[in-house]
Amino acid sequence: MDIGSLKKESDLSFDIAVAKRNALEKANSRLVVVYKEHIFRADAQTINLVKNLEQEHAVPFYILDTNNNPVEISDPKEFLHVLIQRNQEAMRSYHQMSKTFAKRND
């Protein structure tokens, strides 16, 4: 491979890497959700925590929001629904973007 082609490949890889990183940041921003006047991140950790507490603990139970303030959760099913909806919305969008990156790399 000549140096011109190598530079072109390298530039393309860089552009794709930056676009992918930005898409992940976009997804992370979208994961932030407000529920019952508190702010949460609808990530795997929160979803698993709420799911576990729902199964293993009586309601209400208490968790921390993004600023470490305690929040009483009295309807875990509703909360879990909100978290999963938001999580999957963000991940679906990131997945679609990832497909376009794969095409650009071909």
Next chain:
Amino acid sequence: MTKGILLFCFDTPDTKYHKVLERCVELCNRNLRLEITVVTDIHTYKRLKPLGFINYKLIEPELGNTKNRKEWRNVDRHMAYELSPYDTTLVMDIDYFPFTDNLRQFLDTDYDFLISKQAYDLTNRNSFDHRRWSMIDMVWATVLVFRKGAKAKRIFDMVKYVKKYYPYFNELYRIYGKNFRNDYAFAIALEQANGFIHYDTLPIRLPTLPPDCEIVKFTDRGVAWKYGENINYTEDQDVHVLNKELMHV
């Protein structure tokens, strides 16, 4: 309980900020769907095209601040508490373009004051991770949310105090830049008003394009930018554009 957006916009001899405002308002209407109040002066107001149902508050901006040796009319942000007609207010820089409804939900929290501490460099150069050019963490007054009440009033009163004695606080906190910046004024006020300990923040990093990024395309859904030989774009993601030449795109 009323909710709305408060925007500050003042044209300067060098920059037609009203052009930037027109784009920002359009996106606020489309994505945030909240009532908007624009704080401006009569000269800027006269240049604005009709923007639909918008409230205007006309004031005489305080002059004297500069950025890169150009006039910078940014020192009136401390009056947001008094100027806002809403119980809960989202204050935004007009160069922060809401391509999503992400910010809207922060008006539904029980927090009295929220502000972001982090910016995210969309060009992957981490330009904003090395900006600890002071003894305190900077906050980004680009986006802040407050609910009227004793706590928010105390914070804004503190911002006024910091602004009044800014050269002193600037030296005290060993801030590199000597011009007045809302980011530092709010950072100092929050630290003082909260007893020098942790305060609540927005858990988002503000996606930002550094000043050397030229905006080459601006659509309803996003922006494309160029710096050096690189061209990239983002869609459905809020963007803070620091290069004010975007009004020509």
